[in-house]
Amino acid sequence: MIDIQFLTVVILISVGISTLVFKKNIIKIVMGIEIISSSINLFLISLGYREGSVAPIFTNAPSVKMVLPTPQALTLTNIVIDLAITALMLSLAVLIYNYYGTLSMKKWRLVERCS
Amino acid sequence: MMMTTLSTIRGFWDPVLWMAAFIIVIVITCYIRSLGKEEYKRGTEQTMVFFSGNIPPKELISSSNIYWGFFKAMEKYYTCIRRFHTGMVNDYVYYFIVIVIVIIASLIIGGVLWM
Amino acid sequence: MEVGREMFIIEHLPALVIAIPLLAAFIAPLLKRFGKHAVSVWSILNLSIVECLVIVLGYRVIKDGIQSYAIGASIPSLLSPNGLPVRIILEVDAISSFMGLTSISIILLACIYSACFMKKYKSVERYYSLLLLMAAGIMGMAFTGDMFNMFVFLEVLSISSAGLIAFYAYKGEAIEAAFKYLVISSISALMVLFAIALLYGQYGLLNIAALGAAFRFTILDKIALALLVSAFVMKCGAVPLHMWVADAYGEAPAPISASLVVASQISLYALFRICFTLFGLLPAIQIIAWFIILFGLASMFVGVTMAMPQKDIKRLMAYHAISQTGYMLLGVGVGLAVINDINALNAFGIAAMEGGIFHIINHAMYKGLLFLVAGAIIYRTGTKNLNEMGGLGNRMPITAVLFLIGMLSITGLPPFNGFASKLIIYESVFLFNPILSVVAMIVSILTLASFVKVFYSAFTGQEQSKYKDVKEIPAIMLVPLLILAFLIILFGLFPGIILKLLVKPAVQALLDRAGYIGVVV
Numbered sequence: 176m177i178d179i180q181f182l183t184v185v186i187l188i189s190v191g192i193s194t195l196v197f198k199k200n201i202i203k204i205v206m207g208i209e210i211i212s213s214s215i216n217l218f219l220i221s222l223g224y225r226e227g228s229v230a231p232i233f234t235n236a237p238s239v240k241m242v243l244p245t246p247q248a249l250t251l252t253n254i255v256i257d258l259a260i261t262a263l264m265l266s267l268a269v270l271i272y273n274y275y276g277t278l279s280m281k282k283w284r285l286v287e288r289c290s
Numbered sequence: 291m292m293m294t295t296l297s298t299i300r301g302f303w304d305p306v307l308w309m310a311a312f313i314i315v316i317v318i319t320c321y322i323r324s325l326g327k328e329e330y331k332r333g334t335e336q337t338m339v340f341f342s343g344n345i346p347p348k349e350l351i352s353s354s355n356i357y358w359g360f361f362k363a364m365e366k367y368y369t370c371i372r373r374f375h376t377g378m379v380n381d382y383v384y385y386f387i388v389i390v391i392v393i394i395a396s397l398i399i400g401g402v403l404w405m
Numbered sequence: 406m407e408v409g410r411e412m413f414i415i416e417h418l419p420a421l422v423i424a425i426p427l428l429a430a431f432i433a434p435l436l437k438r439f440g441k442h443a444v445s446v447w448s449i450l451n452l453s454i455v456e457c458l459v460i461v462l463g464y465r466v467i468k469d470g471i472q473s474y475a476i477g478a479s480i481p482s483l484l485s486p487n488g489l490p491v492r493i494i495l496e497v498d499a500i501s502s503f504m505g506l507t508s509i510s511i512i513l514l515a516c517i518y519s520a521c522f523m524k525k526y527k528s529v530e531r532y533y534s535l536l537l538l539m540a541a542g543i544m545g546m547a548f549t550g551d552m553f554n555m556f557v558f559l560e561v562l563s564i565s566s567a568g569l570i571a572f573y574a575y576k577g578e579a580i581e582a583a584f585k586y587l588v589i590s591s592i593s594a595l596m597v598l599f600a601i602a603l604l605y606g607q608y609g610l611l612n613i614a615a616l617g618a619a620f621r622f623t624i625l626d627k628i629a630l631a632l633l634v635s636a637f638v639m640k641c642g643a644v645p646l647h648m649w650v651a652d653a654y655g656e657a658p659a660p661i662s663a664s665l666v667v668a669s670q671i672s673l674y675a676l677f678r679i680c681f682t683l684f685g686l687l688p689a690i691q692i693i694a695w696f697i698i699l700f701g702l703a704s705m706f707v708g709v710t711m712a713m714p715q716k717d718i719k720r721l722m723a724y725h726a727i728s729q730t731g732y733m734l735l736g737v738g739v740g741l742a743v744i745n746d747i748n749a750l751n752a753f754g755i756a757a758m759e760g761g762i763f764h765i766i767n768h769a770m771y772k773g774l775l776f777l778v779a780g781a782i783i784y785r786t787g788t789k790n791l792n793e794m795g796g797l798g799n800r801m802p803i804t805a806v807l808f809l810i811g812m813l814s815i816t817g818l819p820p821f822n823g824f825a826s827k828l829i830i831y832e833s834v835f836l837f838n839p840i841l842s843v844v845a846m847i848v849s850i851l852t853l854a855s856f857v858k859v860f861y862s863a864f865t866g867q868e869q870s871k872y873k874d875v876k877e878i879p880a881i882m883l884v885p886l887l888i889l890a891f892l893i894i895l896f897g898l899f900p901g902i903i904l905k906l907l908v909k910p911a912v913q914a915l916l917d918r919a920g921y922i923g924v925v926v
Contacts, residue, residue: 188599195383195592204379204588211595215602222606246605249553253598256560260591263564267571267584274577280378296825296900298832299756305820305898350869352792353862354716357854361714368714371707375648379588382648386592386639389646393631393696398624400692 180221187214199280201271205264212257219246219253416481418462419474419495422505423545425455430537437530445520448533452513452540459509459544463502467910471924472497473550490612490925496550498921499914500762503907504674505547507766508667511773512540514885515660518777521881522660522784532572538565539664546671550925552601553611555675556594559640562668563590570657570665582652589649593636600629600636614925617683617918627689633679634693640672643734644703647727651711654723659780662719663773666726670765673733677915680741685918690741697738702841704731705848713855717789718779721859722772725815728848729768735845736761736830739837744916753833755912760829762915763908767822767896771814774889778808781878781886782863791859796868800875803883805864810890812860814897816853822893825900 187210194207223243231241272278295304330336339346361368414421429451436443466472474481474495484494516536523529542562549555567590571583601611603625610616620626635646642650650669654662680697684690708728715721740758743749781804782797783789798805810821817827827849835842877883896903914920 192383192387195588196380196387199378199380201584208588208591208595211592215595215598218599219602222602243609245611246602249602249605252553252557256557256564256594259564260560260587263567264584264587267567267580267587270571270574270580271577271584274580280380293902294899296828296904298829299753299836300832303825303828303900305900308819350795350867353858354714354792356858356861357713360854364710367710371711374645375711377648377652379585382585382589382646383592385645386635389638390596390631390635393635393693394628396692396696397627397631397689401627401689404688 178221180217180224184214184218184221187211187217200278201268201280202265202278204280205261205268208264209257209261212253216250216253219250222246414458415461415465417474418458418465419472419497419548420476420481422455422458422462422548423495423541425451425458426537426541426544430534430541433534433537434530441524442520444530444533445516445523448537449513449516449520451537452509452516455540455544456506456509456513459502459505462497463499463506466497466499466502471914471920473924484925490610490615493554494550494612494614494925495548496614496921496924497548498917499910500674500677500912501547503762503766503911504671505544506907507769508543508547508671509540511667511769512536512543512664514773514888515663515777518663518780518882518885519658519660521879522780523658532569535565535568536661536664539569539668543668543671546675550613551611552604552613552616556597556601559597559672559675560590560594562671563587563594566590566653566661566665566668569661570653572658572661573656576656578652579656582649582656586649586653589639593639596632596636600632603629603632612925613678613683614922617685618922618926620684620686622687626684626687630679630684630687630693634676634696637672637676637679638697638700641669641676641730641734642704642727643700643730644707644727645700647704647708650727651720651723654726654776655717655720659719659776659783662723662776662780666772666776667769669726669730670733670769673730673765677737681744681915682918682921685744690744694738694742694744697734697741698841701731701734701736701738702844704728704734706731706844709848709851709855713851713858716791718782718791718859718863719776719789721791721855722775722779725775725852725855726768726772728852729764729772729815731848732827732830732845733761733764733768735834735841736764739834739841740912742837749837753836755916756829757833757837758912758915759904759908760826760833762911763826763829763904766907767814767826767893770889770893770896771811771821771823774807774811774886774893775815777882777886777889778804778811781882784882785875785878786872791862794863794869795866795872796864797872797875798864799868800872801864801877803877804886807886807890808860808864810893812856814893816856817849818853820897822896822900825897825904 191207191211191214194210195204198204198207223246225240225242228240228242231244268278294306295302429448433444433447436447462472473484475484476493476495478492484490523532539562542558542565545558546555546562549558567583567587570586571580573579604616605611607623607625608616608619610619639646654665657665680690680693705728708724708731712721712724712728715724736757740754743754782794785801786794788794814821814823817823831842831845834845
């Protein structure tokens with residue numbers, strides 16, 4: 176059967192994408208992107224796991240099995256990138272609220288101003 | 291002449307030869323135009339702007355009125371495609387998911403069919 | 406010592422090209438205390454240095470073959486110490502240096518233009534800092550040979566572009582456009598990361614060349630391919646995922662619109678790198694090729710028909726950017742569809758790819774010229790609405806002639822460069838399937854129609870009384886426009902030489918999968 180971590184990743188990505196498709200409040204849209212990013216972080220870390228191994232934090236390494244350290248570096252990079260995106264999106268949301276007075280996606284869209 | 295030539299599959303294209311032909315045609319056209327026409331009287335009804343028989347208006351004719359025939363003929367296409375462009379981010383993510391699923395389905399079915 | 410310094414620069418060229426804009430971006434806000442123009446002079450200086458380095462790098466690639474660089478190694482050429490590629494490897498072949506040269510030229514000209522265009526805003530040092538970060542992101546995406554590094558630079562590019570689109574923060578529309586752009590960019594980047602994680606989980610490799618050699622083509626690889634193709638197609642702005650382009654290009658400042666064109670084209674390069682080098686031997690790549698051809702066809706037609714009724718001048722040009730992206734997708738898609746058939750490839754496949762790749766540099770030049778002219782009109786008259794402008798041709802004669810050159814180029818009229826690349830695309834795509842060529846020609850005619858509408862409203866027609874003291878734009882703003890027009894005429898007069906020097910090595914490098922992989926493995 177599928178391991179519990181990959182099942183969680185699939186469930187979280189579906190939750191994140193359905194938040195993005197169905198919710199109209201922009202704070203909820205930001206939360207949806209956060210959920211997808213967290214699930215991909217979980218997916219990255221769980222790729223490096225090996226059964227019965229220890230964390231690779233040693234100076235003189237003994238000969239034991241260790242988990243892969245590369246996905247952990249990728250996850251740290253992704254967490255920092257996600258922080259920057261969330262900070263920028265929330266500050267844009269504040270400016271949108273100041274200008275339009277509403278946070279709902281339906282009310283203020285740049286509709287095609289054709290003739 | 292060799293420097294400016296671009297050789298395509300079934301022939302070649304040379305901008306210098308084209309410009310030479312263009313200048314010859316322009317010179318002939320300007321000569322024929324300068325011969326004049328006897329029935330041309332400046333300042334009468336002959337030289338006024340043609341506005342389908344009506345008097346031309348004094349204010350600016352805006353550019354949204356150009357090509358109204360084209361837009362009238364393609365009205366069904368334009369209503370259909372304007373409904374497609376809603377302007378909400380939720381619909382953009384929805385189209386993205388649809389495209390991903392369509393490509394995955396065709397890759398798997400194509401791989402099975404050709405195997 | 407003289408020799409030592411030159412060898413240092415030449416040895417570390419690929420890394421210097423990415424590092425210099427990055428360092429300059431973080432130093433730029435500190436220079437504000439030295440006066441009003443210190444920041445713009447600093448950024449123009451740095452971008453010129455990067456342009457010279459890119460030209461030297463391109464010359465070395467054509468002379469010596471593919472250049473590679475391992476970041477952080479004791480010797481930069483130490484790629485695989487024990488037979489396995491370690492560290493982030495930058496790999497520069499002819500098409501990477503082609504895309505890098507195109508991008509840095511347009512960003513340099515946009516920066517010179519914005520030295521005068523952006524003079525009246527207070528927080529201009531943040532603008533230049535973000536512009537240099539955007540340049541660093543584009544250079545990083547062009548020159549990297551590592552999948553995760555491409556993801557990181559894609560995110561750097563997206564975040565700095567979103568900050569620049571929202572520059573007019575007092576208008577609500579610009580903030581809304583930047584928000585939508587940021588949501589779309591982060592969704593694409595997260596799906597790219599998901600695909601990279603899928604590939605890493607199976608093979609344990611992140612390097613593009615090493616992955617290309619180690620593929621076993623399971624179902625998970627096909628899912629990764631679908632995610633990567635969709636994400637990069639969304640970032641290029643091709644139909645049906647094109648909706649963000651009109652908002653983002655229309656609300657950004659004019660030099661940023663010109664730079665966003667280059668940013669979309671670098672995502673197009675990433676798509677080609679994945680389809681040709683990474684997944685080149687997959688038997689089902691024909692299906693992806695047909696999808697790319699269909700996306701190209703739809704982009705051409707929907708782009709130009711949505712552009713015709715627009716009232717806003719920059720939104721109209723943004724829809725034309727979508728339409729011209731369709732030409733590039735069509736050309737390279739036809740080349741990808743016949744990649745396994747040697748006879749067809751030699752007959753028309755290579756020619757179609759040459760047309761598509763030649764169109765990339767042509768489009769960057771004339772679309773940059775058109776966006777900068779639109780910025781000039783907005784700078785002098787203060788309005789973006791086509792219904793309100795009129796009769797500016799007498800007041801701004803040089804601008805009108807430059808717009809005419811750009812307009813004749815984009816519609817593909819001889820003797821400008823648009824005609825040369827479109828001719829190659831028409832001829833080679835006709836041999837593949839005649840319907841595609843017919844649609845491409847109809848779209849060309851409709852492009853001419855919509856630009857005649859813009860020329861009529863902006864430059865000819867009745868003169869408005871409120872524009873009677875509109876002057877010509879300042880000389881600093883005219884310089885990049887004149888350079889772009891000169892390059893357009895040059896590329897139009899010598900298409901054969903440009904094709905042989907710049908485009909043919911790029912297409913050969915894109916098709917030469919074994920050479921790219923052989924550098925690392």
